[in-house]
Amino acid sequence: MSFASKLRRGAPIDGPIEPDLGQQAAADCVAFVNDPETHGIINLVCGSRFPGLQIINGGTREVVDYLAAGAPPKLLIVDVSDSAKPMSAMLPIIAAFAEDTKVIAIGAVNDINLYREMTEAGISDYLVKPVGDRALDSAINRAEEKRQQALAATVSAGQAAAPVNDKRSVVSVIGTRGGVGATTVATNLAWVMAFDKKRDTILMDLDLQDGSIALALDVEPSHGLREVLDNPSRIDSLFITSVGVKCGEHLTVMAAEEGVDEEVHYNTSAVSLLIEELRKQTPAIVVDVPRKAAAARAAVLAASTDIVVVTDMTLAGLRDAIRFNAMIHQVASSARVIFVANRDGGKEATVSKTEFEKALGKPINVMIAEDAKANQAAANAGKPIVAAASGSKMTSAFKSIANLITTDPASGKSAKKKFSFFSKKK
Numbered sequence: 001m002s003f004a005s006k007l008r009r010g011a012p013i014d015g016p017i018e019p020d021l022g023q024q025a026a027a028d029c030v031a032f033v034n035d036p037e038t039h040g041i042i043n044l045v046c047g048s049r050f051p052g053l054q055i056i057n058g059g060t061r062e063v064v065d066y067l068a069a070g071a072p073p074k075l076l077i078v079d080v081s082d083s084a085k086p087m088s089a090m091l092p093i094i095a096a097f098a099e100d101t102k103v104i105a106i107g108a109v110n111d112i113n114l115y116r117e118m119t120e121a122g123i124s125d126y127l128v129k130p131v132g133d134r135a136l137d138s139a140i141n142r143a144e145e146k147r148q149q150a151l152a153a154t155v156s157a158g159q160a161a162a163p164v165n166d167k168r169s170v171v172s173v174i175g176t177r178g179g180v181g182a183t184t185v186a187t188n189l190a191w192v193m194a195f196d197k198k199r200d201t202i203l204m205d206l207d208l209q210d211g212s213i214a215l216a217l218d219v220e221p222s223h224g225l226r227e228v229l230d231n232p233s234r235i236d237s238l239f240i241t242s243v244g245v246k247c248g249e250h251l252t253v254m255a256a257e258e259g260v261d262e263e264v265h266y267n268t269s270a271v272s273l274l275i276e277e278l279r280k281q282t283p284a285i286v287v288d289v290p291r292k293a294a295a296a297r298a299a300v301l302a303a304s305t306d307i308v309v310v311t312d313m314t315l316a317g318l319r320d321a322i323r324f325n326a327m328i329h330q331v332a333s334s335a336r337v338i339f340v341a342n343r344d345g346g347k348e349a350t351v352s353k354t355e356f357e358k359a360l361g362k363p364i365n366v367m368i369a370e371d372a373k374a375n376q377a378a379a380n381a382g383k384p385i386v387a388a389a390s391g392s393k394m395t396s397a398f399k400s401i402a403n404l405i406t407t408d409p410a411s412g413k414s415a416k417k418k419f420s421f422f423s424k425k426k
Contacts, residue, residue: 028052031077032063038106038131042077045136050075060089067093072101075140081108081129087117094121094294102143106131120265122294168279171405172304172335174289174297176311176320181342181368183288185310187216188384188398189405190286194251195387196399197406201284202244205255206271206296213288214255218382219245221255232270235277252282266296275303301332306405308338315350321360338404340397342368365404368397 029050031042039055046053054073056062059082076093083089086107093103102124107114110128118126124143127135173189175182183205190203205211208229214221224243228235244252278285289300301307309324311317321339328337341353341364357363374389381388386395 027054027073029075029077030054030056030066030073031079032056032058032060032066033077033079033106034059034082035079035129038079038129041131041133041136045133045140046075046077049140059083060093064092074101075143076101076103077106078103079106081106086114087121090118090121090123091292094123094292102140102146104136104139104143117265120267120295122298168282169284169306169405170275170279170304171284171286171306171308172289172300173286173308173310174301174324175291176309176317176324178291180310180312180317182308182310183212183216184385185308185340185342185368185398185401186286186288187213188386188395189308189401190251190284191384191386192399192402193284193286193406194248197402198250199284199406200250200252200282201286202252202254202278202282203247203286203288204278205253205288206266206293206300207288207290208256208258209260211255211257211288211290214245214253214257216378216382216384217247217253219247219253219255221245221253221257223256225254225256226258228274229267229270232267232273235270235273241281266293268295268299271296271299272303275300279303298331301328301335304332304335306336306338307332308340308401308405310340310342313341313351313353313356318351318356318359321356325360325362337362338365338401339363340366340368340401366397366400369393 029046029052031039031046031054033039033042033055034057039057042055043053056066059079061082063076063078078090078093080086080089086105086109090105103122105118105123105126106129107126108129115126124146125139127139171189173182173186186205187203190201193199194201203213204225205213208226222243222245228243244254247253275285275287287300287304289297291297307328309321309328311321325337328335339360339362341356351359353364353367371385371389371392371394374385374392374394378385378388385392386398389395
């Protein structure tokens with residue numbers, strides 16, 4: 001019986017549930033194709049390389065259903081020719097596949113811009129039909145090379161970051177699903193660290209188009225963040241400080257508001273370099289991590305000292321929390337992971353805290369109760385909840401998260417305030 005069936009029927013959960021469920025967990029390569037010619041090429045090239053090869057008749061919709069089972073294969077080949085907008089069709093797939101999964105897309109549109117969009121979003125390669133055996137074989141080899149390079153870069157980044165490990169915090173806040181309140185958590189957490197803890201803090205919103213941190217704090221976003229991410233060679237202390245917007249003595253906000261009528265791409269190298277440079281300048285960085293940019297998400301998580309995973313207490317929230325926990329273990333095994341349940345749901349919650357923790361195999365560190373009055377006060381004041389409704393239960397929850405972040409797990413003592421270049425900028 002699946003964990004969903006157990007929860008729906010009220011059956012007990014005896015322990016943590018692994019994210020790779022069912023028979024799909026054994027698959028080394030799974031391909032979803034719509035035509036017999038491509039089916040034959042994939043079978044020819046992949047049959048000997050992947051003993052567990054599965055070729056399924058279907059396209060992007062079938063892939064989404066497959067990944068919902070929580071067991072992405074090592075290599076996923078997706079035929080996107082069934083969609084009029086291939087990139088849009090790939091977005092839910094990009095959000096769902098594991099970090100160690102290599103994805104090759106196959107389509108009918110021969111467009112260099114589409115190829116760039118695919119690869120910048122985390123897809124290993126994009127091939128145009130008709131696909132030849134040599135082209136597919138080369139694409140698989142390139143995908144494996146990229147995976148090895150990513151692993152080497154993660155190790156190198158960890159080694160390079162070691163000398164800077166002086167109680168500085170890089171806190172990534174990410175929601176398991178859209179609408180669970182990750183941005184609210186990130187904003188209030190950074191505010192507590194800056195205004196209550198008196199730690200120089202950078203709050204960065206990496207959702208360059210739809211991010212709402214600047215809006216929540218009633219500040220004008222800078223137009224330089226995208227330029228920084230588009231031009232890694234320009235990343236230095238002076239250029240970075242020109243991008244930040246001061247919001248009080250100790251808080252600097254980095255956000256953007258790019259137009260919705262254009263595609264925004266993330267340069268993964270630039271994201272890594274930006275965080276590395278910021279770590280040298282300030283003791284605390286809080287990043288609101290977008291879910292839709294898989295490559296950028298992996299780069300941020302790999303550089304994090306702490307990862308705050310925000311979820312709700314629903315069945316879908318539990319499923320995605322299990323998957324995110326597995327993904328974080330792969331890309332950021334040394335980071336401290338804090339699970340936060342926002343909008344606990346009250347009577348409407350489909351999963352109890354006890355059952356949620358049993359299935360996840362980890363405790364829910366902080367529970368945030370819904371408070372409509374506190375949210376309304378914050379919206380009216382153009383300030384975060386901790387400033388507009390300081391006596392609310394939500395404020396207490398946000399302060400609890402900050403206390404966990406600023407406490408050294410080894411000594412149990414809060415980290416001391418550090419000098420920051422940003423504190424000198426008025």
